[in-house]
Amino acid sequence: MSKKPVVIYGASGYTGRLVAEAMRHYQIPFIAAGRNGPRVEEAMKLVPGIETAEYEVAEVNHDLESLVELFSGAEVVCNTVGPMWYYAPLVVEACARAGAHYLDSTGEATFVDEVGQQFGDQFAAAGKVLSPSTAYMFTVLEIAAHIVLETPGIDSLEAICSPTGTPTFGSTQTIFSTFESADKAFYLENNQRVYWPPAVGYETVLPDRPRALYSHAWSGGTLPLYFEKDPRIINCRQTTAFTSRELMEQVTEMQKMYERDLKPLPEKERKAKLAAIGEQMQPGMPPRENRLVHRNVDVVHGRGSTHAVSCTIRSVNPYQLTGILHAAAANYLIGGRHFASGAVSICQAVGYQELLGQLQNFGLAQVETN
Ligand SMILES: NC(=O)c1ccc[n+]([C@@H]2O[C@H](COP(=O)([O-])OP(=O)(O)OC[C@H]3O[C@@H](n4cnc5c(N)ncnc54)[C@H](OP(=O)(O)O)[C@@H]3O)[C@@H](O)[C@H]2O)c1
Numbered sequence: 001m002s003k004k005p006v007v008i009y010g011a012s013g014y015t016g017r018l019v020a021e022a023m024r025h026y027q028i029p030f031i032a033a034g035r036n037g038p039r040v041e042e043a044m045k046l047v048p049g050i051e052t053a054e055y056e057v058a059e060v061n062h063d064l065e066s067l068v069e070l071f072s073g074a075e076v077v078c079n080t081v082g083p084m085w086y087y088a089p090l091v092v093e094a095c096a097r098a099g100a101h102y103l104d105s106t107g108e109a110t111f112v113d114e115v116g117q118q119f120g121d122q123f124a125a126a127g128k129v130l131s132p133s134t135a136y137m138f139t140v141l142e143i144a145a146h147i148v149l150e151t152p153g154i155d156s157l158e159a160i161c162s163p164t165g166t167p168t169f170g171s172t173q174t175i176f177s178t179f180e181s182a183d184k185a186f187y188l189e190n191n192q193r194v195y196w197p198p199a200v201g202y203e204t205v206l207p208d209r210p211r212a213l214y215s216h217a218w219s220g221g222t223l224p225l226y227f228e229k230d231p232r233i234i235n236c237r238q239t240t241a242f243t244s245r246e247l248m249e250q251v252t253e254m255q256k257m258y259e260r261d262l263k264p265l266p267e268k269e270r271k272a273k274l275a276a277i278g279e280q281m282q283p284g285m286p287p288r289e290n291r292l293v294h295r296n297v298d299v300v301h302g303r304g305s306t307h308a309v310s311c312t313i314r315s316v317n318p319y320q321l322t323g324i325l326h327a328a329a330a331n332y333l334i335g336g337r338h339f340a341s342g343a344v345s346i347c348q349a350v351g352y353q354e355l356l357g358q359l360q361n362f363g364l365a366q367v368e369t370n
Contacts, residue, residue, distance in 0.1 A: 004056065005334050006030040007071055007100075009091060010080035011057075012043040014168045014285055015105050015135075018323030019078050020044060024053035025362075026327045028334065033058040033070060034081075062087065067094035076330040079104040082170045083177035084132065085111045086271075089118075092130065096122045101333045103346065105135040105322055107174045109220045110181035116225075116343030124342030129333060131346040134325050136318035137161050137240065138222040139355065140298045140365065142345055144311040145223055146352040147369060148302035149232060156235035156303040159223050160215060162206050163318055164243045165294045168286050173278040175251060178219040179258040180274070185220035187237040188228060196220060199255035201248060204241045206297055207312050214248040215241035226345045291316040315365040328358035 006023060010016040011032035023030045024047070034040040037059030044050055044057060060070045062081070067090065071077050077100045079091045084106040092115045095102040102123070106112055112132045123130040133139070141161050148154055167175065178185075179198070186193040196217035204215040221238030228236075242248055254277065262270050298313045315321055325346065332338060332350040340348045347355060359365040 003073060004029040004031045004054075005075045006078060006330050007033055007074045007076075008078045008080070009033050009060075009067075010082075012036065012039040013080050013170055015170065015319055015322055016080040017043050017047050018320050019080060019326045020053070020055065020323075021047045021049070022323035022327035023055075023330070024049055025324070026331045028327060028330055029054035031056050031058050031070070031074070033060050035060065035062055062090065064090055064094055064097075067091060068097045071095055071098035071100050074098065074100045075334050076101045076103065078326045078330065080170075082106070083174040084108055085174070085177040085181060088132070089115060092119050092132075096126075099126055099128065101129045102131065103129075103134045103326055103329055104132045105326075106132040107135065107137050107171065107218070108178050108181065109133070109138075109222045109225055110178070110184040112222055113184070113225055120343030127341045129338055129341050129346075129349045130343045131329070131349055133222050134329055134346040135322045136163070136296065136315070136325075139325055139346060140296070140313050140315055140321070141221070141238065141300060142223060142226065142347045143352045143356050144298050144300040144313050144367075145227070145302075146347060147311040147367065148300050148309050151302065151304075151307070151309045153304035153307065154302035154309060155233060157223060157227070157233065157237070158301045158303075159221065159236070159238040160204055160206060160241055160299050161221075161238075162213060162241045162243060162297045162299070163294075164296065165289070165318070166244075166247070166286060168319070173275060176254070176274040176278040179255050180270070181219065182255065185217050186224055187220060188224045188233065189235055191234055193224075193228075199252055199259055201252040202239060204239065206241070206299055208297060209243075213241040213243060214245045214252075215239035216248055216251055222345060226348065289317040289320055294318060310370055312368045313365050314368070315359065317364060321359060321364045324359060324362055324364065325355060328355060
C-alpha cells in the first residue's frame, strides 16, 4: 500500500525519470515503481537533484493484484509504461480499483477512446480523473485549441503537432503499435467521425518553415475525441509532423508494409514482428534533451464562417515538458483543484490556462495568436 501521494509506474524509463525530476520541483513525495527494482534504483540516481526528493523505490509485477496493492493509498498514478495500447488497460483498471487518479503519456488516441468508454464512468463515480495522454504531443495542442476557442464562433479546428528530434525507444514502439488500431483513428467532419485512410502522408505547411513538412494522422490525436461532444465544434482534424521528413516518410512506408504484409498475420506473430522493427529503428536510450535542439511547434488554425484565428505554441524539451505536465497536474489533483472527473483530458480536468502557466514557469512554452 502506497504511503506517498504519487506512484510513477515505469520510473526506469526515459519519461518516467523526467516525471520523477518534475515531482521534485513540486516537492511531491512519490514512489518510483517498475518491474525491475534495481533498474529503477539506478535510473533514479541519474535524476538531477534527486538527493532532495522524497521518494521510495518499489518493484512490482505487471499484474492486476500487484498493481492494485501498490496503488492503494496513492492519490495519483503517473503511468509511463508503454506502448499504452499493450500495457496500460491493466494499469487503468488497477487505478480504478485502488481509487486513484490516472495520468499517462499516451500517444495512441485510439487507446484513450477505448479506456474512456470502458472505465470513464467508474472514475467519474469516484470523483477521479482518467486523463491519459497528459503529454507533449496532445496536451500542448489542446491548450492551443482552447486559446483559439476563446474567440466566439470558431467551429472548425485544424491542428498540427510538429516536434523536432528522434522518438525514444518507447515512443518508437508506440508508433508501430498505432498501426494495429489505425482503422479506428478518426477526425470530425460535420459532427461525424470520419476514419483516416491508413498509411497516407500529407504535405503540411507550418510557421517558421519555408519547406513543407510531411504529416501523419498518428492514430487521430485526442482533439477530435475531447471536442466530439463540445457544441462549439463541427470539424476537428489533428495530424503530427516530426520535422524530420525522412522519419515521417519512413513511418508512412512502414505502415504500408504493415497493411500489406503484417496485418494478415496471427496476432502474436504480428506483434512480435512489429516490436522487432521498432527496435531496429531506435534501440537505445536517447541523451538528455537540449533546448537548442529539441524545439516543438504546435499550431491550431480555427475557422468560423467569416473569421479565423490561429494559435502557435513554440516549446522546447518535449519529454521534460511531459514530466512537468504530470507533476503540475498531480499537484492540482492532490489539492482537489479539479473541476471535472471521469474520462477527460487534463486540460478539461484542471484548466488549460493553469497548465500553460506552469509550462511558462519553467520557460518551456510561448504562445502567439493571430
Ligand atoms: N505522446 C507523447 O507526447 C509522449 C511523450 C512521452 C512518452 N510517451 C509514451 O510514453 C511511453 C514511455 O516512453 P519512454 O520514452 O519513457 O520509453 P522507455 O524509456 O522505453 O520506458 C518504458 C518503460 O516501460 C517499462 N516497461 C516496458 N515494458 C514493460 C512491461 N512489459 N511491463 C512493465 N514495464 C514495462 C520499462 O521498464 P524497464 O526499464 O524495466 O524495461 C520502462 O520503465 C511510450 O509509450 C511513449 O510513446 C508519449
